[in-house]
Every structure is written in structure tokens, then in C-alpha cells.
Amino acid sequence: MDYSQFLAMKQEIALLAIFLIVFLYDTFMPKKVLTGLSGITTILFAAFTLAGFGLMCGHTESAFAGMYVTSPVIATIKNILNVGVLIVLIQSASWNNSETQSTRRGEFYELLLVTLFGMYLMISARHFLLFVIGLECASLPLAAMVAFDKHKYESHEAAVKYMLTAVFSSAIFMMGLSYVYLLTGSLYFDTIASSVGCLDAQPLLIVALAFVIAGVGFKLSLVPFHLWTADVYQGAPTAVTSYLSVISKGSAAFAFMVILAHCFGSVYSAVWEWMLYGLIILTITVGNLFALRQNNMKRFLAFSSISQAGYIMLGIIGNNAMGMASLMFYILVYIFSNLAAFGVIQAIENKTGKLDMSDYRNLYKSNPHLAFVMMLAMFSLAGIPPFAGFFSKFFIFTGALSGTTSVALYVLVLIALINTIISLYYYLMVVKSMFLSTEDPIIETFRSSCADRIGMWICTAGVIALGLVSYFYNSILTLCQNSGLLNAIV
Amino acid sequence: MFSNPLIYFVVIPVIMLLGLYLSRSMAHIRTVAVTGSLCLLGLSIWLLVDYLGLRAAGAEGAMLYRGDWTWFSALNIKLSVGVDGISIAMILLSSIILLTGSFASWKINPLPKEFFLWLILLSIGVFGFFISIDLFTMFMFYEVALIPMYLLIGIWGTGRKEYSAMKLTLMLMGGSAFLMLSLIGIYYNAGLDSWNILDIAQADSIPHSWQYFLFPMAFVGFGVLGAMFPFHTWSPDGHACAPTAVSMLHAGVLMKLGGYGCFRVAIYLMPFAANELAWIFLILTGISVVYGAFSACVQTDLKYINAYSSVSHCGLVLFAILMLNTTAMTGAIMQMLSHGLMTALFFALIGMIYGRTHTRDIREMGGLMKIMPFLAVCYVIAGMASLGLPGLSGFVAEMTIFVGSFQETALLNRVFTIIACCSIVITAVYILRVVGKLLLGPVQNEHHLELTDATWWERTSTVTLIICVAAIGCFPNFFESLIRTTFSADIFKVIGM
Numbered sequence: 001m002d003y004s005q006f007l008a009m010k011q012e013i014a015l016l017a018i019f020l021i022v023f024l025y026d027t028f029m030p031k032k033v034l035t036g037l038s039g040i041t042t043i044l045f046a047a048f049t050l051a052g053f054g055l056m057c058g059h060t061e062s063a064f065a066g067m068y069v070t071s072p073v074i075a076t077i078k079n080i081l082n083v084g085v086l087i088v089l090i091q092s093a094s095w096n097n098s099e100t101q102s103t104r105r106g107e108f109y110e111l112l113l114v115t116l117f118g119m120y121l122m123i124s125a126r127h128f129l130l131f132v133i134g135l136e137c138a139s140l141p142l143a144a145m146v147a148f149d150k151h152k153y154e155s156h157e158a159a160v161k162y163m164l165t166a167v168f169s170s171a172i173f174m175m176g177l178s179y180v181y182l183l184t185g186s187l188y189f190d191t192i193a194s195s196v197g198c199l200d201a202q203p204l205l206i207v208a209l210a211f212v213i214a215g216v217g218f219k220l221s222l223v224p225f226h227l228w229t230a231d232v233y234q235g236a237p238t239a240v241t242s243y244l245s246v247i248s249k250g251s252a253a254f255a256f257m258v259i260l261a262h263c264f265g266s267v268y269s270a271v272w273e274w275m276l277y278g279l280i281i282l283t284i285t286v287g288n289l290f291a292l293r294q295n296n297m298k299r300f301l302a303f304s305s306i307s308q309a310g311y312i313m314l315g316i317i318g319n320n321a322m323g324m325a326s327l328m329f330y331i332l333v334y335i336f337s338n339l340a341a342f343g344v345i346q347a348i349e350n351k352t353g354k355l356d357m358s359d360y361r362n363l364y365k366s367n368p369h370l371a372f373v374m375m376l377a378m379f380s381l382a383g384i385p386p387f388a389g390f391f392s393k394f395f396i397f398t399g400a401l402s403g404t405t406s407v408a409l410y411v412l413v414l415i416a417l418i419n420t421i422i423s424l425y426y427y428l429m430v431v432k433s434m435f436l437s438t439e440d441p442i443i444e445t446f447r448s449s450c451a452d453r454i455g456m457w458i459c460t461a462g463v464i465a466l467g468l469v470s471y472f473y474n475s476i477l478t479l480c481q482n483s484g485l486l487n488a489i490v
Numbered sequence: 491m492f493s494n495p496l497i498y499f500v501v502i503p504v505i506m507l508l509g510l511y512l513s514r515s516m517a518h519i520r521t522v523a524v525t526g527s528l529c530l531l532g533l534s535i536w537l538l539v540d541y542l543g544l545r546a547a548g549a550e551g552a553m554l555y556r557g558d559w560t561w562f563s564a565l566n567i568k569l570s571v572g573v574d575g576i577s578i579a580m581i582l583l584s585s586i587i588l589l590t591g592s593f594a595s596w597k598i599n600p601l602p603k604e605f606f607l608w609l610i611l612l613s614i615g616v617f618g619f620f621i622s623i624d625l626f627t628m629f630m631f632y633e634v635a636l637i638p639m640y641l642l643i644g645i646w647g648t649g650r651k652e653y654s655a656m657k658l659t660l661m662l663m664g665g666s667a668f669l670m671l672s673l674i675g676i677y678y679n680a681g682l683d684s685w686n687i688l689d690i691a692q693a694d695s696i697p698h699s700w701q702y703f704l705f706p707m708a709f710v711g712f713g714v715l716g717a718m719f720p721f722h723t724w725s726p727d728g729h730a731c732a733p734t735a736v737s738m739l740h741a742g743v744l745m746k747l748g749g750y751g752c753f754r755v756a757i758y759l760m761p762f763a764a765n766e767l768a769w770i771f772l773i774l775t776g777i778s779v780v781y782g783a784f785s786a787c788v789q790t791d792l793k794y795i796n797a798y799s800s801v802s803h804c805g806l807v808l809f810a811i812l813m814l815n816t817t818a819m820t821g822a823i824m825q826m827l828s829h830g831l832m833t834a835l836f837f838a839l840i841g842m843i844y845g846r847t848h849t850r851d852i853r854e855m856g857g858l859m860k861i862m863p864f865l866a867v868c869y870v871i872a873g874m875a876s877l878g879l880p881g882l883s884g885f886v887a888e889m890t891i892f893v894g895s896f897q898e899t900a901l902l903n904r905v906f907t908i909i910a911c912c913s914i915v916i917t918a919v920y921i922l923r924v925v926g927k928l929l930l931g932p933v934q935n936e937h938h939l940e941l942t943d944a945t946w947w948e949r950t951s952t953v954t955l956i957i958c959v960a961a962i963g964c965f966p967n968f969f970e971s972l973i974r975t976t977f978s979a980d981i982f983k984v985i986g987m
Contacts, residue, residue, distance in 0.1 A: 322564075379637065384633060385630045385631075385633045385634050386630065386634060390630065394626075395565075397670065398674055398677075401674055401678060402678070403678075407703075410671065413671055413674070414667075414668075414671050417667035417668070417670060417671055418664070418667055420663075420667060421660055421664045421667055424659070424660065424663055425656070425660055428640060428656065428659065431640070431641070432644065432652060432656075435641060435644065435645060436644040436645055436651075436652055436655075470561050470562045470563070470567075473562060473564070474562060474563050474564050477564040478564065481564075
């Protein structure tokens with residue numbers, strides 16, 4: 001065996017190294033220095049993230065007989081996720097340093113790094129076996145993370161729900177895979193891609209794809225596979241919820257795109273375009289309609305993230321390079337906007353334990369900075385210029401319509417656009433409660449911890465700069481247009 | 491980039507934002523707001539003079555002061571700027587109203603700093619919109635101008651402000667949803683890989699079948715902001731609840747974004763569909779004109795009267811644009827200017843009266859001529875401008891519009907022109923009703939006798955606006971030639987008229 005192949009997996013190996021350091025530190029170091037764990041992990045991870053940017057100008061490499069692939073595009077999406085994880089780490093520092101966390105601080109970081117490793121595998125896999133390993137590795141430890149608040153009933157309920165849906169969706173996914181194997185005789189993406197083309201829309205292929213889409217759909221919480229989302233988001237500790245809503249969703253979305261566009265690109269219009277079409281409309285609309293009536297901020301963001309997943313899917317349905325770049329850009333912007341919102345929620349929850357939208361009334365009076373960051377996050381999620389969300393929405397719509405003359409897609413985008421108005425309503429409800437209310441604020445003035453403030457500064461800078469500075473989108477699009485993966489797609 | 495004068499219409503407000511952020515007292519805030527708006531006004535006057543000079547010297551091209559800076563290279567999105575006579579007229583209007591609006595909100599309370607921050611952000615959107623000729627940037631600035639309205643009305647408004655703010659924001663953003671789809675459609679179907687309005691108009695390459703789909707969306711998208719029936723319902727509530735300066739800017743400038751956009755994007759880029767489908771919108775705008783005027787007759791709240799009158803007058807703008815001939819369009823632009831100034835004057839005066847009497851119900855007020863003669867006289871002047879007294883701006887604009895409209899001989903155009911003409915009479919009814927009841931009638935409330943007349947900043951604000959209204963009325967030729975230079979350049983070669 002040629003061991004030099006492992007060199008292709010630089011990012012995975014570095015991540016595992018961090019994991020080992022954290023694990024050994026947590027296990028063998030004396031108790032009194034364990035409080036430094038969050039700082040060490042964050043610093044190590046920051047260094048790792050920075051180093052990762054160097055890989056974006058590398059070239060395509062594959063290992064293990066083509067089961068594993070890495071390329072500049074893949075390195076980029078991993079870097080995007082890394083940035084998100086870094087923000088999550090920073091934001092969770094003050095929660096992790098609290099007294100209740102003292103005995104299980106290490107587990108949080110270890111589980112988080114392992115799930116990230118699983119997501120890396122999902123993104124890089126070019127063989128369904130490796131993909132499933134990644135999928136499981138990314139799902140099961142998350143269930144443990146969801147159950148982290150072990151004294152809270154909701155946390156348990158959420159963990160059981162998450163566990164059951166994760167297992168159930170994996171089963172469905174693998175059922176689909178077995179049909180794909182039956183049809184094509186291989187689990188390699190490339191082989192499937194070449195042999196699926198001559199199958200047309202066989203009923204069995206449609207069933208297989210339906211199962212595959214449903215399996216990943218659970219992970220992405222697409223409607224009608226979304227029922228676990230709100231409860232899990234609400235029950236999990238806020239740090240885990242934010243991780244679940246951006247990182248887990250972002251990686252699944254990218255992997256989903258690779259599967260659909262790469263393996264089944266040739267049956268795009270015959271089989272999965274209309275499936276996705278229906279899913280997108282359902283996801284965006286149902287997510288929005290349920291978000292309208294929420295009062296708990298985490299539940300509210302859960303439904304908002306369901307509808308955001310629908311928008312992310314718009315990048316796939318165009319089946320072109322622009323859509324792919326827009327999807328990556330959307331994930332990047334979504335990470336920053338959503339984490340800005342979760343950062344504020346977490347800071348407030350840590351200090352006061354308040355989680356309801358009605359508790360946020362007149363927040364601007366008592367904590368103007370928090371209210372301001374929250375407003376930016378809401379505007380960005382709603383797609384209001386000049387914040388990044390506007391650009392990502394615009395590009396995802398442009399990507400969906402790129403190179404098409406199909407009126408159906410225009411109708412789809414119109415439906416998505418009308419839904420942005422509904423979403424604007426509920427995002428403005430948060431702004432309304434923070435700014436327009438004249439009653440006395442419930443949340444008292446407090447000073448956020450240093451880490452919280454750093455996290456919010458990063459998110460604010462991202463929300464403002466990611467769109468206005470064209471460098472980010474331009475370079476992602478250039479990468480996508482040059483990538484080998486794309487050649488397989490088009 | 492900074493050698494182009496147009497860029498400063500965005501740069502100055504950004505500097506103002508910074509200045510406001512650093513201000514520590516009310517005096518600082520006022521200084522920043524007034525200095526900044528004076529700079530903007532000075533810049534726009536310089537632009538007007540320089541532009542006319544360039545045209546007189548024989549400058550060619552539909553737009554002058556062109557500048558192109560690549561932004562999103564992959565999609566060929568650029569920050570393209572350029573102005574013609576119409577944009578200059580609109581820029582001038584915006585800076586006048588921004589200045590007078592700053593004076594009108596001299597004593598804004600609470601949170602003066604935040605108020606001006608949002609107001610200036612709104613003006614960035616407005617100026618950016620008028621100087622851009624790239625569809626993407628234009629749309630971006632358009633939305634930048636919309637969202638501050640929510641907070642401006644929601645925080646500083648009166649009455650049912652939360653409801654109105656939400657209704658206004660959602661309806662306008664709903665319009666912009668249609669607009670966004672239409673713009674993306676224009677970009678792809680023109681097949682030029684360019685977002686530049688001039689390029690797309692020059693090539694005129696959008697397939698006719700697509701124009702049937704994209705034109706109504708673009709027209710409705712901008713038409714919502716232009717208060718076109720049946721999408722006008724945000725306007726009365728929004729205007730009635732907004733604070734004074736916001737009503738002024740919104741009715742005076744923001745609603746013009748709608749008319750300007752309908753002209754610059756919908757009709758200019760898709761002339762074929764404009765010709766084919768004009769009748770639908772002609773009917774709708776015709777209804778706006780008459781319906782708005784009739785509604786104004788039965789209102790008792792001063793702001794509602796004026797808001798419905800705005801629906802009527804802005805309807806006339808869209809109505810004239812849809813006639814698709816030079817005279818009527820010139821009239822439309824004149825009407826935008828005229829309505830912008832006079833409605834800002836109205837709202838400023840209503841704000842000042844409300845600030846003293848704490849009511850806007852005309853049944854509870856009367857005899858203001860005796861109590862506050864200065865404001866009352868100004869109100870009469872604004873009213874006269876609104877009902878079209880010669881010598882003031884309304885007459886010039888409406889005259890041009892109706893002369894232009896009568897040139898169209900098609901039956902539908904004739905019928906609707908005659909119907910729209912009736913609005914002049916109805917306008918007279920509601921204006922004179924208010925003037926008679928509010929200003930000249932007996933004093934209704936003893937306490938009102940103790941009220942004072944206008945302060946110096948209020949006088950500055952109103953007098954400036956009155957001078958402008960009178961200037962358009964007395965020297966229509968100047969403004970007409972400014973607008974005509976645009977139409978003679980090459981816009982109409984494209985539209986084919």
C-alpha cells in the first residue's frame with residue numbers, strides 16, 4: 001500500500017491531530033488547568049483554519065482508489081465550515097467555562113471535532129461507503145451533544161428525537177443506495193454517473209433517488225422530513241443548536257449537491273429536478289409559515305433555518321457552475337448571519353436565561369449593541385441590502401435561473417421571492433420587539449464576556465463585508481468554474 | 491473612482507453617517523445633518539449648471555459623467571453611474587427635500603441620533619438609485635432606501651405606527667420581489683451579459699414573448715412604490731403615521747423612485763411590451779388618479795387628505811408616462827418635481843401644525859389664519875400649487891401632461907384622459923374644503939389662541955420649498971429644456987417614438 005496517499009488527507013489528519021491533543025489534554029492534565037481547554041482548542045483550531053486557506057490553491061488529488069478526493073473547491077467548502085466552527089467555539093467559550101460545564105468541557109470539544117471529521121468525509125467521499133461512514137460519524141456524536149444539558153428534560157427528549165431520526169434517515173438512505181447498487185453495480189460516484197445515464201427514468205431509479213433524497217433531506221431538515229428540527233433546536237444547548245443549524249446543514253447541503261449533480265447529473269431533468277422542485281416549494285413555504293407564530297427564539301430560528309435550507313437548495317436545482325458557487329457563498333453568508341443571531345441569543349441566555357422573543361422587548365434601550373447585532377443578523381437573513389444576505393439571495397436566484405429558459409424555474413424563483421416577504425415579516429417581528437416597543441426592557445443592562453464580543457464582532461464584520469466586498473463571491477465562482485468536479489457536473 | 495462627481499452623492503452621506511455616529515449632542519447632530527445636506531444641495535446645483543453647460547457645448551450621449559467600476563466580475567455586475575436631465579432633476583429634488591427635512595425635524599425626540607442615521611441611510615439609497623445605471627446596483631440602492639422606513643415610522647411615528655410600518659415595508663418589499671425576478675429575467679434574456687441599462691436598451695434584444703412576462707412584473711414592482719391602484723394602500727397609512735421629515739422624504743422623493751423606475755427600467759428596456767400592455771396600466775393608473783382624489787375629499791385627518799392626494803398626483807405621473815409620447819413624459823417628470831416639492835411642503839406644514847395643536851383632525855381646528863398666519867399662508871400657497879394655480883408648479887406639470895395625453899387619439903387614451911382631467915376639479919374641492927375649514931373658519935378651540943407661529947428653522951424649511959415651487963411655476967422653460975435635452979439625446983430613438 002502506498003502510504004503517501006494519506007498526504008491527500010491533510011485537513012482530516014490535522015483535524016484528528018487536534019482531536020487527539022484535546023483528548024489527551026482533557027484526560028491526563030490536572031484538574032486545575034483544565035479551564036484552559038477552551039482557549040487551547042480555539043487557538044489550535046484558529047491556526048488550523050488559517051493553514052487551511054493555503055490548500056485552496058492546491059490541485060485535485062484522490063486517494064484510496066478514488067474513494068477520497070480533494071480539490072480547491074472541496075478545500076474551500078471545508079474552510080468555510082472551519083470558519084463557522086471557529087465562531088461556534090468562540091461563542092461557546094463562556095458557556096463552557098461556566099461551573100455546570102466543568103466536568104464535561106472536554107467532551108463538547110471532542111464530540112464537535114469528531115462530527116466535523118465526519119462532515120469532511122461526507123464532502124470528500126467519492127464512494128458511497130465512505131460517504132455513509134462520514135454521515136454516521138457526523139450524526140451520532142451530535143445526538144450526544146444535543147443531550148448535553150443532562151439535567152434538562154427537553155435536552156433528553158431532543159436527543160432521543162435526533163437519534164431516532166438520524167438512524168431512521170440513514171436506514172432510508174442506505175435502502176436507496178442498495179437500489180442504486182442494484183442498478184449500476186457500483187458504489188463509486190464516477191461509475192454510477194456513467195452508468196446511470198443510459199437508465200433513463202426507470203421506476204426503480206426514481207425510487208432509489210427518492211430514498212436517497214429523503215435520507216439526506218432528514219439531515220437538511222427539508223419539509224416533509226423536518227419534524228424533528230424545532231424540538232431538537234429548542235432542547236439542545238444553544239452552542240450545539242448553532243453548530244447544528246449552520247455547520248451540519250452547510251456540509252450536508254454541499255454533499256447533497258455533489259451526490260445529485262455528480263452521480264445523477266445525467267438524469268437531472270428526467271428524475272430529480274421535479275422532486276427537488278416540490279421539496280423546495282414545500283420547504284420554503286412551510287418553514288416560513290410555521291416561523292410566523294413562534295415566540296421562543298431557538299424554535300423561531302429552527303423554522304427560519306428550515307426555510308433557509310429551501311433557499312440553499314435553489315443552488316442545486318439550476319445544475320450549473322453558478323448555482324454551485326452561489327450555494328457555497330450562501331452557506332458562507334448563512335453561517336455568519338445565523339451565528340450572529342445565535343451569538344446574541346447565547347450571550348443573553350448565559351446572563352439571564354431568557355429565550356423568548358417577548359423578553360427581548362426594548363432591548364435597544366438596555367443593551368444597544370446586542371440589539372444592533374441582532375438586527376443586522378435579522379436583516380441579513382431576510383436579504384436586505386447592503387448586508388451579505390441580500391447578495392447571497394440574489395446570487396442564488398441568479399444561479400437557479402442561469403442558462404435556463406424554463407418558465408417553471410422562473411415560477412419557482414417567484415414563489416421563493418414571495419416567501420422572502422413572509423420571512424421579512426417574522427424577522428421584522430424580532431426587530432420590532434427590540435426597537436419599537438416602548439415598555440421597560442425585561443433584560444437588564446449587562447456586559448457580555450470578552451469571547452462573546454469577539455464572536456459578535458467577527459459575525460458583524462462578516463455580515464457587512466461578505467457582500468459588499470466582491471472578492472469572496474468572485475473567487476468562489478472562479479474556483480467553481482475551474483474545478484474538475486464541475487466538469488463532471490456539466 | 492473619486493474623480494467622478496456623482497460618486498460624492500453616496501460618499502457625502504456616508505461621511506455624514508460617520509459624523510452622526512461620533513456626535514455627542516443635539517447641536518452636533520444638527521450641524522452634521524445641515525452641513526451635509528447643504529453640501530449635497532450645493533453639489534446638485536453645481537451638477538445642474540455643469541450639465542447644462544456640457545449639453546450646450548454639444549456633449550453627446552444619453553448619459554453624462556459616466557463611470558464604470560467592475561464589482562462582481564463573474565456576473566459582469568458593475569458600479570455604473572451616469573446622469574441625464576431627468577436624474578439631475580430628481581437628484582436636485584432629493585437634496586432640497588433632505589435639507590428641508592432636516593430643518594423640519596429640528597426637535598426630533600427621542601433618539602435624535604438614530605433618527606438621522608436612518609434618515610441619511612435612506613438618502614444614500616435614494617441618491618444611489620438616481621445615479622446608477624446598472625440594474626443590480628440600482629436595485630440594491632432601491633432596497634436600501636426602503637428598509638429604514640420601517641424603523642423610522644415604527645419608532646418615531648404616531649398613531650397606529652407599528653401596523654403602518656409593517657404594512658408599508660411588506661408591500662414595498664413585495665413589489666421589489668417582483669422587481670428582482672424581472673431584473674434577473676432581463677439580464678438573462680437580453681443575452682448581453684450586461685446589467686447596464688444603456689447597453690440593454692441599445693440592443694433591444696429581449697424576446698417579445700419574454701417582454702410580456704417581464705414588463706408587467708417590473709412595472710408593478712416599481713408601481714407599488716408609485717402608489718398605483720390597487721397597490722396604493724400602504725401609502726395613506728404609512729404617510730399618516732410617519733414623522734414629519736419621513737413623510738416629506740417619502741412622499742416627496744421615495745414615491746418618485748417608483749415613477750422613475752417605471753420609466754427607466756420597465757418602459758425604457760421593454761418598449762415593445764410597453765406599447766402592447768400600456769392599456770392595462772393606463773386603466774389602473776387612471777383609477778388611481780380619480781379614486782385618490784375622491785378619497786381625499788372624505789378624509790378628516792390632514793395627513794390622510796394629503797396622502798390620498800399623493801396617490802392621485804403620483805397616479806398622474808405613471809399615467810403620463812404610459813402615454814408614451816414626449817410631451818406627456820416631460821409633463822410626468824415635471825409633475826414628479828412639482829408634486830415632490832409641494833407635498834413635502836404640505837407634510838412639513840402639517841407636521842408643524844400638529845406639533846402645536848396635537849391634532850390633525852380638521853373638525854377640531856379652525857381659524858388658524860388668525861392664530862398662526864405664516865403657516866396658514868404657506869398652507870394656502872401649497873394648496874394653490876396642488877390645485878394647479880398658474881404661476882406655481884402644479885399648473886405647469888398638469889398642463890403639460892394633459893396636452894400630451896390629448897395627443898394620443900386612441901379611444902381608450904381619450905376616455906381616460908378625460909376621466910383623469912376631472913381630478914383637477916376634485917382636487918380643488920378637497921383643497922378648498924381644507925383651506926376654508928381649517929384656516930378661515932371660526933376658531934374651534936380656545937386653547938389654540940395661545941399657540942405661536944413658525945420658528946426660524948420652520949420658516950427656513952417652508953420658504954425654501956415655496957421658492958422652489960414658485961421657481962418651477964415661473965420658469966417652466968428652464969426645467970422643460972433640462973428634461974428635453976434628455977429626450978432629444980437618444981432615449982426616444984430606442985423607444986421608437
